[in-house]
Amino acid sequence: MKKEKTGHGRASGKIILMGEHSVVYGEPAIAFPFQETYISTKVEPDTNMLVDCHYFCGELSEVPPQLKSVKEVIKQTLNVLHKEKETFKITITSTIPAERGMGSSAAAAVSIVRALFDYFDMPCTQSELLPLVNRAEKIAHGNPSGIDAAATSGNDSLFFIKGQPIESFPMNVSNAYLIVADTGIKGQTRAAVSDVAHLFEQNKQRVSQHITELGHLTKLAKQAILTDDVYLLGKIMNQAQVQLKALTVSNDQLDQLVVTARENGALGAKLTGGGRGGCMIALADSKEQAVKIATAIEAAGAKATWIQSLGVKN
Ligand code: MEV
Known part of the structure; x- marks a missing residue:
């Protein structure tokens, strides 16, 4: 019996770690794919053009505004593949909490492009993938730096500078554990990025100082990682949080989890991603300490926590 044609795509x-928001202004950022969470997409034949994801199921033409970028990436990919007339069912399954600074919109786009290329037996290179994903990200986020597309589509840690070739580097810090905690509050990256832009217009000198300082701290963090200095990395993360607060992208819940993490032994703690909700990260120098911090953060209201080792030498 002939196997029915399907296409599969996945993205984490x-x-x-460092450099959100300032990366939009050309400063470097450090990020890595977070394999604990992922989105997978399946494409299968259907006589209608259907989208089925965890909070929407229906015709492509009915896709709600919050999924506009999904609709766009499907259309643009079919355009690139010269398959505009084809119909099928696209099923998107996600374990990435949406609007929490964990790259769910970019990961959705990456997995959709990969699944469509796979369905038509076409190899999908990064140079085909990234422009399609970044186009969808413009719809989702307004003015994306491209870091989410790069990080969700790769396997390596990145030292990312907008518009420059993507540089991977080894994230390998002995005995370092990162606690990732979800406030459970949706954070609108689009609004946060646009508010920072307004702030910049209102007070160029002050805001560009914060942005430059975040870039400087990111370069120091890269050195701390390369010299295997978990304590210095923690201090730098704390300094970054001061700058991010000055850019108004933290909020009470994030601040509270940051303080709780530090009170429970974190070497450093800060928000991650767009902010105004979403997730925070904290650094620990042992697995036991990381578990203690995660437990305390959950007691302080975090809706979910993950622990990620930052080293292969642990
Ligand atoms: C969002 O994950 C990171 C931001 O720096 C926006 C961007 O770089 O596109 C806030």
């Missing part, structure tokens, strides 16, 4: 979530 992402964590920004």
Whole structure:
């Protein structure tokens, strides 16, 4: 019996360790794919053009506004593949909490492009993938730096500078554990990025100082990672949080989880991603400490926590 044709695509979530927001202004950022969470997409034959994802099921033409970028990436990919007239069912399954700074919109786009290329037996290279994903990200986020597309589509940690070739580097810090915690509150990256832009217009000198400082701290963090200095990395993360607060992208819930993490032994703690909700990260120098911090953060209201080792030498 002939096997029915299907296409599959997958992409992981992402964590920004350092440099969110300042990366939009050309400063570097450090990020890595967060394999604990992922989105997978399946394409299968159907006589209608259907989209089925965890919070919407229906015709492509009925896709709700919050899924506009999904609709766009499907259309643009079919355009690139010269398959505009084809119909099928696309099923998107996600374990990445949406609008939490974990790259769910970019990961959705990456997995859709990969699944459509796979369905038509076409190899999908990064140079075909990234422009399609970044186009969808413009719809989702307004003015994306491209870091989410790069981090969710790769396997390596990145030292990312907008518009420059993507540089991977080894994230390998002995005995370092990152606790990722979800506030459970949706954070609108689009609004946060646009508010920082307004702030920049209102007070160029002050805001560009914060942005430059975040870039400087990111470069120091890269050195701390390369010299295997978990304590310095923690201090730098704390300094970054001060700058992010000055850019108004933290909020009470994030601040509270950051303080709780530090009170429970975190070497450093800050928000990650767009902020105004979403997730925070904290650094620990042992698995036991990481578990203690995660437990305390959950007691303080985090809706979910994950622990990720930052080293192969642990
Ligand atoms: C969002 O994950 C990271 C931001 O820096 C926006 C971007 O880089 O596109 C806030």
